[in-house]
Amino acid sequence: MYPRHPYLSGWLLFAVMLFLTFFNLRKRVPFLRIGSTSFWLQLHLYVGVFSGVLFFVHIGWSWPAGTFHQILAWCYVVVFLTGVLGLWISRAFPRMLTVAGYETPFERIPYVRVNLRREAEALVSEGVDGQTSPVIAEFYSKKLGMFFTKSCNRWAHLRQSRAPQAAHVSQFDEVQRYAKKGEREMLDKLRDLVARKHMLDYQYSLQSALRLWLFVHIPLSYSLLIFSVLHIILVHAFSAAAS
Amino acid sequence: MKSSQHSSIFPSKEYVRPNLNWECGHLCKGCPCRIGPSPKGVCRATYECSPRLEVKPGEVKGHWTCTRPKSGGGKCESGPFPNGTCCNAIPKCQPRRSLRSIRNRVVAFTIITSFLILFVGISRDCWKSFINPGPLSNVHASATFADIHTKQSGGNTNSCSACHGSPRQGLDSWHSKAFDSLVHGLAPAELIKKGPLESSAMDVNCSSCHAGKKFHQPNIATEFACHECHKEHENRGFIPQVDSTYCMTCHGSADLMAAAREMGTTTDPHAFPSFGSSASLKVQPRTRPDSGYTGVITAFATDHPEFRQIRDGVRDENSLKFNHEVHLRTGKIPRVLNCRDCHERDGRGEYQRPISYEKHCVECHTLQFDPNTPTDGKKPGIYLPHGDPYYVRAFLRSLNIQYEEYGRSHEGITSRDDLNGYVKEKKVGIEKLYQSGENLERAVFFADMKGEIPGGLRAPFAGCATCHNVSEPESDNATPAIKKVSTPDRWMVLGKFNHDMHQKGLACLDCHKVMTSKLTSDLNLPSIKTCVECHSPQGGIDDRCIRCHTYHNSQPNSPSLKSPEASINTHAAKPGD
Numbered sequence: 001m002y003p004r005h006p007y008l009s010g011w012l013l014f015a016v017m018l019f020l021t022f023f024n025l026r027k028r029v030p031f032l033r034i035g036s037t038s039f040w041l042q043l044h045l046y047v048g049v050f051s052g053v054l055f056f057v058h059i060g061w062s063w064p065a066g067t068f069h070q071i072l073a074w075c076y077v078v079v080f081l082t083g084v085l086g087l088w089i090s091r092a093f094p095r096m097l098t099v100a101g102y103e104t105p106f107e108r109i110p111y112v113r114v115n116l117r118r119e120a121e122a123l124v125s126e127g128v129d130g131q132t133s134p135v136i137a138e139f140y141s142k143k144l145g146m147f148f149t150k151s152c153n154r155w156a157h158l159r160q161s162r163a164p165q166a167a168h169v170s171q172f173d174e175v176q177r178y179a180k181k182g183e184r185e186m187l188d189k190l191r192d193l194v195a196r197k198h199m200l201d202y203q204y205s206l207q208s209a210l211r212l213w214l215f216v217h218i219p220l221s222y223s224l225l226i227f228s229v230l231h232i233i234l235v236h237a238f239s240a241a242a243s
Numbered sequence: 244m245k246s247s248q249h250s251s252i253f254p255s256k257e258y259v260r261p262n263l264n265w266e267c268g269h270l271c272k273g274c275p276c277r278i279g280p281s282p283k284g285v286c287r288a289t290y291e292c293s294p295r296l297e298v299k300p301g302e303v304k305g306h307w308t309c310t311r312p313k314s315g316g317g318k319c320e321s322g323p324f325p326n327g328t329c330c331n332a333i334p335k336c337q338p339r340r341s342l343r344s345i346r347n348r349v350v351a352f353t354i355i356t357s358f359l360i361l362f363v364g365i366s367r368d369c370w371k372s373f374i375n376p377g378p379l380s381n382v383h384a385s386a387t388f389a390d391i392h393t394k395q396s397g398g399n400t401n402s403c404s405a406c407h408g409s410p411r412q413g414l415d416s417w418h419s420k421a422f423d424s425l426v427h428g429l430a431p432a433e434l435i436k437k438g439p440l441e442s443s444a445m446d447v448n449c450s451s452c453h454a455g456k457k458f459h460q461p462n463i464a465t466e467f468a469c470h471e472c473h474k475e476h477e478n479r480g481f482i483p484q485v486d487s488t489y490c491m492t493c494h495g496s497a498d499l500m501a502a503a504r505e506m507g508t509t510t511d512p513h514a515f516p517s518f519g520s521s522a523s524l525k526v527q528p529r530t531r532p533d534s535g536y537t538g539v540i541t542a543f544a545t546d547h548p549e550f551r552q553i554r555d556g557v558r559d560e561n562s563l564k565f566n567h568e569v570h571l572r573t574g575k576i577p578r579v580l581n582c583r584d585c586h587e588r589d590g591r592g593e594y595q596r597p598i599s600y601e602k603h604c605v606e607c608h609t610l611q612f613d614p615n616t617p618t619d620g621k622k623p624g625i626y627l628p629h630g631d632p633y634y635v636r637a638f639l640r641s642l643n644i645q646y647e648e649y650g651r652s653h654e655g656i657t658s659r660d661d662l663n664g665y666v667k668e669k670k671v672g673i674e675k676l677y678q679s680g681e682n683l684e685r686a687v688f689f690a691d692m693k694g695e696i697p698g699g700l701r702a703p704f705a706g707c708a709t710c711h712n713v714s715e716p717e718s719d720n721a722t723p724a725i726k727k728v729s730t731p732d733r734w735m736v737l738g739k740f741n742h743d744m745h746q747k748g749l750a751c752l753d754c755h756k757v758m759t760s761k762l763t764s765d766l767n768l769p770s771i772k773t774c775v776e777c778h779s780p781q782g783g784i785d786d787r788c789i790r791c792h793t794y795h796n797s798q799p800n801s802p803s804l805k806s807p808e809a810s811i812n813t814h815a816a817k818p819g820d
Contacts, residue, residue, distance in 0.1 A: 066373075
């Protein structure tokens with residue numbers, strides 16, 4: 001009915017992309033009373049989903065064949081998919097983090113990690129009855145030293161896997177069989193520190209993911225805009241109207 | 244364990260600002276310095292405090308006091324050096340970029356990369372392949388097309404410019420061209436305009452090879468753009484077939500059809516294509532409907548009108564007498580026929596070859612008027628000629644010569660006396676059967692299938708009137724007239740049909756109900772309902788308009804290499820060139 005609907009949908013899509021790309025600008029002008037940030041974020045999400053439909057209408061439900069147009073289309077698809085991923089992450093991960101407990105601000109995680117390490121080292125150095133337990137010291141240096149130094153098991157935590165915790169539990173159980181009574185109390189304390197470190201790693205993994213998806217979404221949004229501008233120039237310059 | 248973590252070590256008043264570009268290198272160890280890196284990422288750490296000189300009353304030199312804040316551990320035990328330097332030097336670090344700063348750099352890198360991709364893509368050598376929205380059809384991608392374009396444009400080897408204007412003027416002009424089209428052809432008001440795309444300057448380029456664009460009915464209100472239907476840059480091979488949507492743009496619009504109907508009333512009737520007068524196609528004369536073909540159609544399966552032959556009850560006016568039922572049912576004729584015995588497919592598998600007496604009827608309808616001279620071994624027998632009644636009459640009136648020739652050729656009689664005897668014997672046999680020459684002539688022309696002749700006589704064979712409409716001669720010596728047989732090549736001339744394709748899943752009788760057809764005037768064409776059973780969304784077979792119809796009422800001229808060459812040669816031959 002509307003023979004030039006690709007142009008129409010194209011302009012609409014471009015306007016939508018501009019709106020979506022410069023959603024970030026809203027954060028730069030907090031003094032303007034134009035709705036809350038959460039309202040704008042909701043709008044960003046819904047308009048983003050709408051842009052997906054508009055995109056497929058624009059390309060006529062068939063994948064473009066040319067090199068440039070494929071780059072443009074892939075750009076859009078990646079931005080859209082990372083947006084969907086981000087939407088899922090931003091909705092699901094905070095709930096998971098709350099449920100898991102031990103919530104720690106992302107910037108504080110290094111402090112807390114160092115604190116845990118110091119506590120663990122102090123515990124091991126203190127020893128039992130003033131004497132360092134060689135069994136526990138060896139166990140700490142071999143199995144837990146690096147664990148307390150840095151964030152570990154990032155992918156396992158993202159997959160919600162409990163395997164790393166289970167591995168440590170198993171190692172503790174093994175050591176505990178040969179430990180004396182005093183050493184067992186110390187191992188229990190150490191076990192508690194390891195559990196907290198696992199929870200901290202869990203927080204770190206999920207909070208990293210909450211930030212890292214933007215490393216794809218935002219840069220490619222700008223590429224998409226740049227390619228779109230050339231696309232607009234091309235389709236108009238090579239249109240029948242320009243001939 | 245589900246409580247929030249509040250570390251006693253974490254300096255709650257000195258929270259890290261994530262919007263800064265740099266963070267202290269000691270942050271990962273959990274002990275960043277309080278001053279942090281400079282905005283340019285240089286470590287500014289020196290000492291834990293800047294000692295303050297306190298001079299008490301009565302003192303001359305005073306003494307240095309530690310100023311380390313409580314958040315940093317409070318005053319140190321050893322205090323500053325005598326020269327006023329803090330005793331706790333902070334080890335230098337290598338500041339790290341914050342997450343936000345890294346993201347900004349990734350953004351900058353991606354933007355630069357995007358511009359680089361564009362720069363390389365539209366550089367001199369590869370811009371055509373880079374911006375090409377899709378592969379050209381084979382014919383427009385061929386060397387022949389490029390050759391034609393080069394010759395027509397006077398040496399321009401850029402074949403994009405055969406259709407598009409912008410490539411002629413180079414990359415610099417793209418933005419101005421785009422702006423021009425934005426202002427004119429693709430202005431916002433144009434984008435929401437309904438109806439098909441109107442003809443544009445690009446069509447002139449199409450017409451330079453495909454001369455003559457008025458291929459459709461003359462009562463369309465405006466000329467439409469070629470690319471409205473013919474979508475280029477879609478895929479290699481043929482240009483994609485036209486979708487019904489484009490046809491429905493007009494044929495589905497009541498307004499446009501009404502306008503076409505109105506225009507048709509004022510258009511010269513001779514301007515419309517007449518299939519009946521086609522030299523290559525023999526069809527029963529037909530007239531264009533008063534309102535033309537302007538009924539609103541939105542889909543073949545829903546509101547396509549019934550075929551005109553069925554709707555108007557068109558009858559076959561062929562004078563031949565033919566009964567399909569008799570020829571196809573057992574027990575009525577010596578050999579039961581099937582459809583393919585008479586209806587042979589043409590070379591393209593679309594339609595049927597014409598039926599001829601010599602090929603399809605002679606086997607049963609032998610025209611053997613003399614049962615005493617039958618086909619016997621190598622002897623062919625003597626038969627009447629089929630065709631012009633004058634020849635038949637001349638044959639009958641020259642029976643002596645015909646028998647004599649037959650005796651000489653096929654009986655091996657050579658002497659004159661023997662030939663005379665042979666002819667006499669045959670004529671006696673004929674006279675016994677028909678009594679006279681007049682009766683023989685009447686029997687030949689007027690005997691029907693049962694050998695009955697008007698007037699009560701009987702003949703031993705079926706004469707012309709079995710199949711033909713024979714009328715009495717106008718005068719005593721005249722030849723009986725046989726109405727000329729005219730079997731149309733096709734009935735539905737506005738559509739095309741491929742019988743071979745339909746033969747794969749259907750039998751002839753599935754569509755053509757000829758087993759009960761007794762009259763020649765029965766067309767035995769299927770109704771549109773029969774077609775819709777398959778050609779519909781429910782049937783699952785393609786029901787696009789182009790399956791049967793062609794938009795262009797005549798094929799556009801195909802481009803050839805000769806025309807441009809000829810024009811170039813003519814141009815070259817001009818004096819003074």
